[in-house]
Amino acid sequence: MGNVMIPEFAQEMLAAAENGLNGIAIKLSQFLEHPIIITDPLHNCIASSLENLENHQTEIVIHLHLDQDFEQLFFHCVLAYNGDFKEALGHRIIVNNLNQGCIFTLLESADGEKNLMDGYESLIHYAASLCSLQIKKDKEIKQERYRFKNAFLFDLLYGNFKKKEDILSYGNIWNWNLLEPHVVLVFAIKDFNYFSSDRQLIQTLLYTVEQGLTQNRIEPITFSKQNEVVVIFPKKTDTRNQQKETEFITYIMNQLKKTELQDRVACGIGKTYENPEELFRSYQEAKVAFELGQLLEVDMPSFANMGLETILYKHDLQALKEFYYYVLGDLLEYDENGGELMYTLENLAKYQFDLKQTSEALFLHRNTLRYRIKKIEEILNIKMDDLNNRLNIIAALKIKQLHKL
Amino acid sequence: MIKQMGFIFNADACIGCMACEVACRNENKTFANVKWRRVTKISQDSFLSNSCNHCSSPECFRVCPESAFTKRYDGIVLIDSSLCNGCKLCVQACPYDAPQFDYETNKVTKCQMCYPRQDQGLLPACVEACSTAALGLTDLEVFMDPKAVPAIEGFPDIRITQPSIAFYPVRKKERYFLEN
Amino acid sequence: METFRNVCPRNCYGTCGIISHVENGMLTKVTGDPKHGFSRGRLCAKGYAYTQFVYNSYRLKYPIIQSPRGSGNWKRISWDDAYNIIAEKILELNDRYGSNLALSYSKFSGNIGLLHFATEGMFNSFGPHTKPFGNLCMGTGEMAIKTSFGKMASPVPEDMAEAKLIVIWGANPAVTNIHQMKFIYAARKKGAKIVVIDPVFTETALKADLYIQIKPGSDAYLSFGIAKLLLEKKTPEHHPEHLNGWEEYKNFLQNNVDMDQICQKTGVKYEYIEKLAELYHNCKPAATWSGFGIQRNKYGGESVEALNSLAALSGNINVVKGGGVYFAHGDIYDFPLNLANFPEKKHPSISQSRLINISNFAAAIRELKEPPVKFLWIASRSPLSQDQNFKAWEELFQEMELIVTVDLYMTNAAKMSDIILPAASHFEEEDLNVGYWHHWLAINEKAIPPYFEAKSDLQIARELTKRLNELSPGFSDFPYDLEPIDWIKKELTPEIKKIYGISSYKDLLDGPRHRKQIETVCEEAFSFHIPKKWNPDAQDKKPYPYRLLSPQSLLKIHSQFSNISWLHPELEETVAEISKKTAEEKDIKDGMKVRIFNGHGTVTATAKINAFLPEDVILVRQTAKNTINRLITTRLHDENNPESTYFYDSFVDISKKEGH
């Protein structure tokens, strides 16, 4: 072996990484003699060499220079925070092929000198790699801590606790007051796939939701599972008022637009329960609301607000049957002589009443489909473009499906 | 650690041989009309071997007035038949015909994903029995395969319950039939 | 809990290793033997139901006797009484005719364990009798393989995974050989093409990359067509010129085979024959599988030989893994088969037994005079479910003075017997098993005590011969002192031990053993085949409009397993699959009751429309009770040849049942 030396700065940076992202930021800024800011994927500051920046509380707005974009590893931009504007060189932090934030070097040094940082790229790149390792490590530690919490939340959300006292005493471990009313919110990725990237996106979703809760000064009680993130949301005041959770959801949805998830996430809101033993119902309701929300194209579906849809999930089968025959009975009767109209209607509902998709799926000419819809409208004596009628049809079909009528 | 154990069903490989169905009976000694697993032909081109899918949002569970169902950390949904009052609400709620009403005992039982075997590190009896590897077991929390799909033609609606089963669909084949 | 090694002894490709789980002398569960390299720790649905096969309220518990025959008026008797009645009849017939030629037996493949040849051994120990020979199931194929290759051989089925092309002619492994499917899939995973050629769109066809429907019985024509096109493509690295019969074969393909005729005969379009030739040309090694289905008609031998030639022409009969012709092998004949070959006791004036071809057993026996056959022993089969020519059987039964059936269940044939002896299941006896498909040897341990008073064929042979000798000293020279394990040891000769690399039967207690040396075929011994008569214009006579195909059901083997509720929760139904066109013409709807008939009788069945069935075919799967074989009556061309029965040369008509 030749005389290969590890550069001094590399050793020092490595040592500084012992103190986490802040250590890295401070050390790098010492080398470069310029301030350093590290952000998460939502552009919150999570570490910096500046004393006036509060970690996890300061949102940094990034203005890219015209010829730059986020796909590049390095990019020039202007940062806006605490009312200031600063020019900076950004570098992305990549963990498992996903963007996990940025490390920014401000072009203006503490004593007001400006430097474009040419020639320092490899140093910054090295620091970014250390950040990515650090973030990965933090995540693993966090996951370890999650384990017990997850087990508890799992049992809570699946109603595996058969005693209230157990729930309360476990909750106390994390200082959760489960005696207060709570509501369960579900955020889930639509059209989830068994793709590797989709798996990692769940982490992004969880992170965003937890950040959002912290920012709103709410103790995060969260749980992630397959394609969904579940939040047990406290309702201190008026239990019927849904303003707080809708605000929160709107906030999260906006935050998500900044991430790879874009608009792939939908949500569902369960009913509020005072008794933690019943929270599992809120969870199932939130999921039902999530599904129905997508079906009916409602943005913020709440189980409590779904008048018709909750009937769907009532236990009285007889009532459901009556409703079903009330809505679709005539069509059934008509089809008895070998017609296909029910089948057509089912597909129509399946494709969200989209003529193009339905006709393709049924191998029908568009006009034939139109004719059939007209026929169905005649038989049922309704207008199909009325949203209420659509809801009824979807609900009736759902009853049919669920109860195998 | 929290898992969601689930089945993988390769519709392209399954030959409908019923070994899984009978292996389940051999293991669990279910008699008469009680079938925890069932093989059927669900479309022109494919069979389906189906049991309880240990759903992510089990409807059986939500509707049960006796809270007889529980979900284990590995995702297995169990029914404590001693709590069952025979109301059959779960039988109606489950889209997959999984809960089986036993007319002799007036109680519901269903596939328990062979948890006693899994706890010993063995595969479920049905999975072990499948000679074509059409039926498999996986942790869906970590399972990844771009070729897998959430449902195939003929499988009941997966919305709401989110069954813990992933599929490989049937591939296209070339066929020549006599023109008489 | 204890475990034991067992082997499934059914007439099946699998011959799977079983681990039986026993608690307090009860079989509680069965699992596959992971050390069995072919079945690899798995069984089929039937196999997994074995606990119900063993403990079943329909199972026969005691020896019983009925009178009059067929009345169902059964009475339990002791084994002693049963032996006495049987022995006295045997002795009386011997007295009457001066020999044992009046005694015969009908035994086939109900249990293919080597120790079940005890029945044959027992009859041999009486001296000359009336003896069935041949193999009604696969005899034709066996002969054709021997003609082509000079011996019976079939490659290692596990090696099929190495093929680049697998062409399955008239076999349906997805139903009858499920363990083979994983090797086929393994080949596919490595890029092989799977082709199925079959008149029926089977479960295997459903899975094939390419399925070609062919007119029943025309496989030879298709293979000549492929061969002709293959010949036109130059295959530089392969030279079949030095093989026996090449010139004749080549001339025949070039001069006699006309592609239009081939298309017309087989019903397959030219472009698909071209496609098959293309595949045989491009994909090496190619495995060709001659299914038993193609040889159950009078052209069966021609078809198998034609496929052998096609394999040779395409350069696929050498020993490369994954190539070759699969049919069935004759590993069993390497064993001494001390029971089957038990030396016939000498008779002062009769040199040997009268031989009867099993494919035509009932009719042929009835023709025998001087002496006529008067005593029939039935074991390991129910001819009234699975054989043909039921009329002859029924008449034969009437002419018998005593009929004894050994079985586990009350089969159709058992119902017509005088005495039934309850048979042990394979869990209740020792045995040694070799398959005819894979090359594994396995031992079958006694896992549980016999069910009530059931006994194995060997035990019955021992006890009956002993009784005979008590009544008439020296009547039989059967060594009834030998225990089952002695017979097993006798099979494991030094030669056999070498072949399987074992030093004692005890090695088998650790798991099945694979043959060390596999019989392979070589090009030198091969000869090409051209048909003896080539007359593609000739039309087969069709006495009735539909050809009857009668394959096995998934969850039964003829009558076996039909009483198991896990497999058959509903009452058994005979289902007739018919084409859409037949349904229209005869105004038959799905689920209707129909009559299927011909000159031999009528069978009532439930109609099921099969959109993929050739129009002139009716398909009825094997059942236990109301079996379609009632309509099958065929005779071999030459009864000296051990050919398979021409089951698929049967023709029928169909109509709605009155009242519909």
Ligand code: SF4
């Ligand atoms: S054992 Fe496997 S191949 Fe057979 S039916 Fe079951 S899933 Fe299908």
Ligand code: SF4
């Ligand atoms: S498959 Fe049916 S029984 Fe099983 S968990 Fe889902 S809803 Fe419940």
Ligand code: SF4
């Ligand atoms: S997992 Fe076990 S209980 Fe469930 S179907 Fe399979 S064998 Fe039966």
